[in-house]
Amino acid sequence: MADASDKRIDTATGTELKGHEWDGIAELDTPLPRWWLWTFYATILFAIGYCIAYPAWPLVSDYTRGTLGWSSRGTLEQELAAREAQIAPIHKAIADTSITDLPGRPHLMQAAVEGGRAAFKVHCVQCHGSGAAGAKGYPNLNDDDWLWGGDLATIERTIVDGVRNPDHDATRQSIMPAFGRDQLLTGTQVDDLVAHVRVISRQDKPGAASQRGARLFADNCAVCHGADGKGSRTLGAPNLTDGIWLYGGDAGTIRETIWNSRQGVMPRWDDKLDKATIRMLAAYVHSLGGGEATPVEAANGAE
Amino acid sequence: MPPASGDLYEKRKGVYPKAVDGFYRRLKWAIMAVTLAIYWGTPWIRWDRGPYAPDQAVLVDLAHRRFYMFAIEIWPHEFYYVAGLLVMAGIGLFLVTSAVGRAWCGYACPQTVWTDLYQHVERFIDGDRNAQIRLAKAPWSAAKAARRLAKWGVWLAIAFLTGGAWIFYFADAPTLQREFWTGSAAPVAYGTVGVLTATTFILGGFLREQLCIYMCPWPRIQTAMLDEKSLVVTYKDWRGEKRASLKKAEAHPGDFGDCIDCNQCVAVCPTGIDIREGPQIGCITCALCIDACDKVMAQVGRPRGLIDYCTQEDAEAEKNGAPSRPILRTLLRPRTIAYAAIWTSIGAAMLFALGARTRIDIAAQQDRNPIFVRLSDGAIRNAYMVKVRNMEARPRPVRVKVEGLADARLWTDAMPRDAAAPSVTATVPADSVAKLRIFIAAPPAGPARQDFRFTVTATDREGGDAREPARFERP
Numbered sequence: 001m002a003d004a005s006d007k008r009i010d011t012a013t014g015t016e017l018k019g020h021e022w023d024g025i026a027e028l029d030t031p032l033p034r035w036w037l038w039t040f041y042a043t044i045l046f047a048i049g050y051c052i053a054y055p056a057w058p059l060v061s062d063y064t065r066g067t068l069g070w071s072s073r074g075t076l077e078q079e080l081a082a083r084e085a086q087i088a089p090i091h092k093a094i095a096d097t098s099i100t101d102l103p104g105r106p107h108l109m110q111a112a113v114e115g116g117r118a119a120f121k122v123h124c125v126q127c128h129g130s131g132a133a134g135a136k137g138y139p140n141l142n143d144d145d146w147l148w149g150g151d152l153a154t155i156e157r158t159i160v161d162g163v164r165n166p167d168h169d170a171t172r173q174s175i176m177p178a179f180g181r182d183q184l185l186t187g188t189q190v191d192d193l194v195a196h197v198r199v200i201s202r203q204d205k206p207g208a209a210s211q212r213g214a215r216l217f218a219d220n221c222a223v224c225h226g227a228d229g230k231g232s233r234t235l236g237a238p239n240l241t242d243g244i245w246l247y248g249g250d251a252g253t254i255r256e257t258i259w260n261s262r263q264g265v266m267p268r269w270d271d272k273l274d275k276a277t278i279r280m281l282a283a284y285v286h287s288l289g290g291g292e293a294t295p296v297e298a299a300n301g302a303e
Numbered sequence: 304m305p306p307a308s309g310d311l312y313e314k315r316k317g318v319y320p321k322a323v324d325g326f327y328r329r330l331k332w333a334i335m336a337v338t339l340a341i342y343w344g345t346p347w348i349r350w351d352r353g354p355y356a357p358d359q360a361v362l363v364d365l366a367h368r369r370f371y372m373f374a375i376e377i378w379p380h381e382f383y384y385v386a387g388l389l390v391m392a393g394i395g396l397f398l399v400t401s402a403v404g405r406a407w408c409g410y411a412c413p414q415t416v417w418t419d420l421y422q423h424v425e426r427f428i429d430g431d432r433n434a435q436i437r438l439a440k441a442p443w444s445a446a447k448a449a450r451r452l453a454k455w456g457v458w459l460a461i462a463f464l465t466g467g468a469w470i471f472y473f474a475d476a477p478t479l480q481r482e483f484w485t486g487s488a489a490p491v492a493y494g495t496v497g498v499l500t501a502t503t504f505i506l507g508g509f510l511r512e513q514l515c516i517y518m519c520p521w522p523r524i525q526t527a528m529l530d531e532k533s534l535v536v537t538y539k540d541w542r543g544e545k546r547a548s549l550k551k552a553e554a555h556p557g558d559f560g561d562c563i564d565c566n567q568c569v570a571v572c573p574t575g576i577d578i579r580e581g582p583q584i585g586c587i588t589c590a591l592c593i594d595a596c597d598k599v600m601a602q603v604g605r606p607r608g609l610i611d612y613c614t615q616e617d618a619e620a621e622k623n624g625a626p627s628r629p630i631l632r633t634l635l636r637p638r639t640i641a642y643a644a645i646w647t648s649i650g651a652a653m654l655f656a657l658g659a660r661t662r663i664d665i666a667a668q669q670d671r672n673p674i675f676v677r678l679s680d681g682a683i684r685n686a687y688m689v690k691v692r693n694m695e696a697r698p699r700p701v702r703v704k705v706e707g708l709a710d711a712r713l714w715t716d717a718m719p720r721d722a723a724a725p726s727v728t729a730t731v732p733a734d735s736v737a738k739l740r741i742f743i744a745a746p747p748a749g750p751a752r753q754d755f756r757f758t759v760t761a762t763d764r765e766g767g768d769a770r771e772p773a774r775f776e777r778p
Contacts, residue, residue, distance in 0.1 A: 131672030242679035
């Protein structure tokens with residue numbers, strides 16, 4: 001820093017020198033331009049005005065709210081409300097259109113599938129997985145194997161009422177006895193049944209055990225699973241002859257299934273979700289690739 | 304002159320260019336007329352593209368992300384054509400600058416064209432140079448205020464037309480014009496017109512040469528591309544110096560050069576420079592000083608060309624008594640020919656690409672969650688989002704197939720699985736992308752990962768096809 005005795009004036013410009021020098025280059029003490037100064041004052045005024053108008057200062061348990069009443073949270077709420085208002089008419093239209101009429105209105109159907117995709121991510125992924133591929137005990141919704149049926153109306157009903165939902169009378173209900181645990185069959189008999197199921201699902205070759213199992217199957221299982229083991233959608237009994245297994249098709253798993261029975265539960269959703277959301281979920285699940293034509297559609301197609 | 308102590312900047316000296324006539328002035332008139340006609344007229348040219356696309360010849364359709372230029376339609380993924388045009392513009396600038404100096408600055412730059420237009424308005428209302436200087440110095444009076452208001456009014460009107468015309472490149476011009484006047488155009492249209500009106504008014508009316516000298520990066524770039532073989536406006540000092548008034552020169556013949564120090568070259572200069580001080584950044588090579596000087600030389604009976612387009616090399620040669628070379632030889636030299644060759648080959652490559660491009664395209668993305676699904680009959684299903692792009696202005700029927708995946712059967716989410724077949728058909732709407740969710744089922748036996756290709760073929764008369772590699776995965 002230069003003190004008073006150092007003060008020199010640059011002859012070329014008439015400006016005072018700062019008093020320091022690097023390699024022969026001296027710095028002029030040129031005053032800031034006036035416009036710069038006024039701009040600086042203006043920014044201070046702007047800051048004061050800003051603090052008054054907008055939320056600015058933190059207080060002990062609150063903050064200054066600003067005279068304009070603006071807040072980022074308020075803006076978000078407005079935007080959410082605006083978004084809600086924007087999609088409300090489509091939701092209403094979906095709720096007012098029966099599920100079997102949806103495919104006839106492609107615009108609504110498309111909106112329903114997209115809405116269902118979003119709702120699925122919130123309500124269904126916990127069991128069925130984010131891609132709806134399911135897991136052991138939780139059905140894969142992408143495939144073409146349906147316990148209760150894969151047309152739009154049936155899917156919607158499954159979502160509305162749930163499966164084996166204990167506190168709901170209209171729920172999908174099917175009960176497979178625990179053949180081993182409840183001593184309806186002996187261990188050997190269960191083993192024979194397993195052998196038979198492995199045969200009808202084309203995993204094993206027939207043998208003596210499976211032949212004994214076939215007789216046991218006709219007596220104990222055909223009521224629900226059908227004489228040929230292809231299952232029954234009315235009763236939600238799985239098709240035992242295809243390549244898709246909810247719990248697994250290996251001998252150990254099949255044995256455990258027969259011994260203890262399986263009673264997977266899906267909650268009812270009509271008490272948690274509105275009509276439009278459930279309809280959209282049904283449309284989305286139907287669109288995953290395994291969706292079946294509704295009986296009405298099929299009838300129309302046959303004409 | 305260093306600025307006076309206390310001021311940060313040198314105060315702008317008023318520039319009051321005098322009217323002049325001559326070859327270059329008429330050239331400037333012609334270029335102004337052509338460029339303004341192109342600017343104002345282009346959006347109103349119609350071009351019939353059929354019922355599915357706009358009928359404006361040149362249109363930047365930001366909302367639908369299309370760029371139309373006569374018969375050419377550019378999609379966003381074809382932006383390399385625009386990049387190519389920019390590269391051509393850059394090399395074109397190299398070419399022009401190395402050949403004829405800052406011709407862009409002097410003749411074609413919008414700042415020059417509009418400033419020129421504004422100066423004509425100024426002369427029409429305020430009178431020529433001397434009258435303008437007098438008026439500028441005169442105290443404010445009703446008459447001065449009236450002239451100023453009239454001038455600014457006309458300037459503002461031109462600025463408004465300028466800013467107004469810009470928006471017509473981005474929407475259907477007749478419709479937008481109607482909407483603009485009835486107040487139903489988009490706010491961004493009014494905002495654009497407002498901003499461009501203001502900038503034209505300020506830049507053309509008040510900043511003028513300040514923009515060229517202080518704000519514009521172009522002169523710096525262009526000056527860097529000039530060399531001693533470029534044509535630039537040159538004062539031939541060896542012929543002009545020493546200067547003397549006509550009277551003095553006639554009294555002492557032989558003692559003085561041709562320059563009679565009439566200052567006409569300075570008076571007509573739109574950037575207010577004195578070309579006799581040599582080449583300088585303020586010179587936009589508009590050559591009005593050449594017109595002014597030639598006229599004076601004719602009046603005093605001396606040969607034209609005391610100030611003239613001349614390369615530095617020729618200037619040096621002429622100074623030493625050599626004759627100047629023909630203009631063609633200064634224009635055609637390795638550097639300009641190389642630039643011209645590059646420029647032409649890029650243009651030719653783009654024209655070739657434009658002629659050979661297909662107007663149908665396919666892209667496929669495999670579903671990853673889940674990657675595959677086992678169907679009840681044991682087959683494995685993969686799902687893909689296939690996008691088929693139709694870049695023509697009419698709907699086109701297409702067939703999508705797979706190549707290299709034995710026994711594969713396809714179906715879309717819009718059809719029942721029973722209808723699965725080796726190929727699916729769809730109609731892609733005009734000028735758009737059809738998203739097809741395609742399921743493929745194949746026998747479970749096979750490699751875990753199998754590469755194949757989607758192919759799309761337009762099934763109408765014009766045909767056209769495209770392929771896209773994809774992969775089929777099994778458990």
